[in-house]
Amino acid sequence: MERLLVLARHGQSEWNLKNLFTGWRDPGLTEKGVEEARIAGRWLKEQGYEFDLAYTSNLGRAQRTCALMLEEMGQTGIETIRTEALNERDYGDLSGLNKDDARQRWGNEQVRLWRRSYDVPPPGGESLKDTVARVLPFYIQAILPKVLAGKRVLVAAHGNSLRALVMVLDGMTTQTIAGLEIATGVPLVYHLKADATVEAKTSLDKDID
Structure with a gap:
């Protein structure tokens, strides 16, 4: 029995390009981000993968990435479930701030702690530990049983919500x-x-043609 799970972070967003903390804010994809999503879908199709079900977050950049990937695969009709559980980590008061400006304001070490430590949240936001506590139960209760039953599942989400899953996997x-x-x-x-x-x-090799 095939037990296929594919995780994909959204394509480059407008705020990724501007080096801003994004979190639960909802900027769109850049042209590069659209092309990244299309390349991902084409690669998956070339590898012979197909999906029975897709999950994505409540944020537009992940939803559009998911839709573009499935469009390239000729699978636009499959069921796609949207859930807040797969949203990006909430960066709280940092949301919308330039990362370099944040370093100047709070210092490089403090910002590094907020971004990379496991359990230190930014002001008003979530730590990675908090994100894991939100993402992992949904994975265990909703996604994993489908995969183990033989459903081929695509999850299009965000850097930190996917880090939570990769940490476990x-x-x-x-x-x-x-x-x-x-x-x-x-x-x-x-x-x-x-x-x-x-x-x-x-x-997928990032440098693939």
């Missing part, structure tokens, strides 16, 4: 997850065993 610790960057528009393909552990993992 790849067996990373709260220390090693701090160094993980998930590139925009690059699908991570997981084949799971019956016990929900990873049998194989592949991904």
Whole structure:
């Protein structure tokens, strides 16, 4: 039985380009972001993948990425479930601020702690630990049973909501997850065993033509 789970961060957003903290704010994709999503969909189709079901967040950049990927695959008709559980980490008071400006205001070390520590939240926002506490139960209760039942599932979401899943799937610790960057528009393909552990993992080369 095939147990396919593909995770994809949205394509580059307008605020990624401007180096702004985004969180739950809802900027659109750039032209590059649209092309990243299309390339991801084409690559998945070329690899012979198909999906039965898709999940995405309540934010437009992830929803559009999901739709563009499925369009390139000729799969626009499949059921797509949108949920706040897969939203990006909430950056609270940092949302909308330029990252360099934030470093000047609070200092490089403090901003690094907010961005990369596991359990230190920015003012008014979520830590990665908080994000894991939101994402992981949804994965266990809603997504994983579908995959284990043989449904081929696409999850189009965000850097931090996907880091929460990758931490579990790849067996990373709260220390090693701090160094993980998930590139925009690059699908991570997981084949799971019956016990929900990873049998194989592949991904799109970012430099692919």
